[in-house]
Amino acid sequence: MNDFSNASGLVTTGHTDIRAQEARERQALEDRVAQMRRDHEQSEKDRQDAHFKEQIAAQTEAGLRANQQLQAQRMGIVNTGQALTEGQKAQIAAAKPMNGSAPQALVDQLAVTVGGIQLGPQQAKDMAARGEISQGDYVTAVNAALVPYGYSFR
Known part of the structure; x- marks a missing residue:
C-alpha cells in the first residue's frame, strides 16, 4: 500500500x-428517499386535514348564522334564552337587507310563531287553509321566520 492511499483515507483492501x-451508500440513499416520501405523504395528509377542518368550520358557521336566536344575540338585540318579540324581529329585518322571495x-322547513304559539311549517299552512289563523298572520309569521335568512315571503 502506498502513502497516497493511507493519506486519502481510501481503503483498498479488496473488491469486497x-x-x-x-x-451501504446505496442503502443510505434509499433510506433518505424513503424518508422524503414519508415526509411528503405526511405533509399532503396534513394539508388535506387542514382543508377538511376549514370546510367543517365554514359549514358550522353557515349553520350557526341560520339560527335566529344566535343572529339576534350577535346583533345585541337579545340575551340568550329570551324569545324574540315582534319589535326585535323588526330590528333584525332592518339590520339585514331582504334578498327577494324565499x-x-x-x-x-321553517317553524313559525303565530300568536305566541310555535307551529310546524305544514301545521301552520294547514291552519291558514282551514281559516283557523288568518292568511295575514301566516304571512307575517313566515316573514318573521325568514328574516335571519335574508328573505321575505310573498
Whole structure:
C-alpha cells in the first residue's frame, strides 16, 4: 500500500470492501428517499386535514348564522334564552337587507310563531287553509321566520 492511499483515507483492501461500502451508500440513499416520501405523504395528509377542518368550520358557521336566536344575540338585540318579540324581529329585518322571495324549500322547513304559539311549517299552512289563523298572520309569521335568512315571503 502506498502513502497516497493511507493519506486519502481510501481503503483498498479488496473488491469486497468497496462493494460493501457502495451497498451501504446505496442503502443510505434509499433510506433518505424513503424518508422524503414519508415526509411528503405526511405533509399532503396534513394539508388535506387542514382543508377538511376549514370546510367543517365554514359549514358550522353557515349553520350557526341560520339560527335566529344566535343572529339576534350577535346583533345585541337579545340575551340568550329570551324569545324574540315582534319589535326585535323588526330590528333584525332592518339590520339585514331582504334578498327577494324565499325559496319554497326553505319556507317548507321553517317553524313559525303565530300568536305566541310555535307551529310546524305544514301545521301552520294547514291552519291558514282551514281559516283557523288568518292568511295575514301566516304571512307575517313566515316573514318573521325568514328574516335571519335574508328573505321575505310573498
